[in-house]
Amino acid sequence: MDTTALFNLTYGLYIVGTMDGERPVGCTINTCFQVTSENPTLAISLNKNNYTLEAIKHNKRFSLSVVAEETDNMIIAIFGFSSSRTNDKYEDFGYDKLSDAPIVKGTFCSRLVLDAVNFVDCGTHVVVLGRLVDAVKETGKPMTYEYYHRVVKGKAPKNAPTYVKED
Secondary structure, three states, X not given: OOHHHHHHOOOEOEEEEEEEOOEEEEEEEOOEEEEEOXXXXXXXXXXXXXXXXXXXXXXXXXXXXXXXXXXOHHHHHHHHHOOOOOOOOOOOOOEEEXXXXXXXXXXXXXXXXXEEEEEEEOOOEEEEEEEEEEEEEOOXXXXXXXXXXHOOOOOOOOOOOOOOOOO
16 A cells, blocks of 8 residues: 555644643644534644643643744744643744634734534544634735645654654
């Protein structure tokens, strides 16, 4: 089986943010899709080992920042390749709050705030279903996962659903 065929599925890049008590935590993800249009519900996928998932399970409210081609690549790297369990990912960038959810400062296409309404166990990952509570459209062209690999020369971190172990 040639699992590289999965590389043809389209993805974007997103920064998820939530609060762990008084502290903002977050991560980079590549899996998000809209499930319903009326009373919009979206789905995201997070690795079970991801600290941000733990925080969302306790807090329920989370943000989703749609990464633009113009977004600072260091945001993608810091949020994607380190753990909020031991690092303050917002330290170098700062954050604002939108409807009580942290959003990292920077250039993004849009910002969404959702309340988690269901968690679906998928083995190594959990699909979080979130109901949209706020949305702000910003500027820029959404960064696709293909663009991230081809232009930015980015890699998928070990916890990503698209991670492929290099030989």
